[in-house]
Amino acid sequence: MKIVGVIPARYGSTRFPGKPLVSLKGRPLIQWTIEGAKKSKLLTDLIVATDDERIKAAAEAVGAKVVMTDSDLPSGSDRIHAAIKNIDCDIVVNIQGDEPLVTGELVDKLAQVFVNDPSMDMATLAHPISEEELQSPNSVKVVLNHKDEALYFSRFAMPYSRMKASELGTYEGCLKHIGMYAYSKKFLKQFCEAPQALIEKAESLEQLRALYLGAKIKVVRVQEASLGVDTPEDLVKLEKLLSQGR
Known part of the structure; x- marks a missing residue:
């Protein structure tokens, strides 16, 4: 089984232009992500998919393959689909370029899903949710079936529409979704060629297109998310945490 990791890295981020190239403790953000992903034991290849020559140069400087x-x-x-459509592989792992603390272990948790069950369409990650995350529309929730497969994703505090988590005495009705994915190459093609689904547009969550298409999405439970960088403020917070040795 050939498992390829792809790091999508776009220059023109709306909230943080040039984000992959900003310095985190003296190294470009994209370098942190590449070095973390390279520690995977299951990836057979790692590619950076970018639209910018400066990001290409930074990635190649640390030995990464690049597809424009x-x-x-x-x-x-x-x-990711554009980058791998002419590459011979079975599984594709989407490694976010703004996750500088990503580890090879996290990547392998996603890849292992397909080693265990090659019939799976997608895999993703989630962790136990807090009350603050449950109520925040910025935190995506996922409800699972008994096989730890996704039933639905939402920005709302599901499934607690009638009874609160505090009343039920548990937050296990959902998990906090982490936006890392792995796909079979076959399903990624189907996903990218399909039009947006109504539920996807309504919630602004592209993974709902996969559920609409009938995909089986395995949800791997982890204890916590790695810290991503969406804004300059996130970068400052991460610098501070790393300086404290965390």
């Missing part, structure tokens, strides 16, 4: 992709691609999944 169109700036106008609508999502990270489309960028």
Whole structure:
């Protein structure tokens, strides 16, 4: 089984332009992600998919393969599909370029799903949710079936529409979703060629297109998320945490 990791890294981020190249303790953000992903034991290859020559140069400087992709691609999944469509592989792991603390262990948790069950369409990660995360529309929740497969994703505090988690005495009705994915190459093609689903548009969550298409999405439970960088403020917080040795 050939498992390829792809790091989508676009220059023109709306909230943080040039984000992959910003310095975190003296190294570009993209370098942190590459070095973390390279510690995976299951990836057979690692590729950076970018639209910018400066990001290409930074990635190649630390030994990463680079595929240039169109700036106008609508999502990270489309960028990944464009990068791997002519590459011989079975499984693709989407490694977010703004996750500088990603580890090889996290990547392998996603890849292992397909080693265990090659019939799976997708895999993703989630961790136990807090009351603050449950109530925040910025935190995506996922409800699972008894096989730890996704039933639905939402920004709402599901499934607690009638009874609160405090009344039921448990927060185990859902988990906090982490936006890392792995896909079979076959399903990634189907996903990217399909139009947006109504539920996807309504919730602004592209993984709902996968559920609409009938995908089986395995949800791997982890204890906590790695710290991502969405804004300059996130970068400052991460610098501080790393300086404290955390």
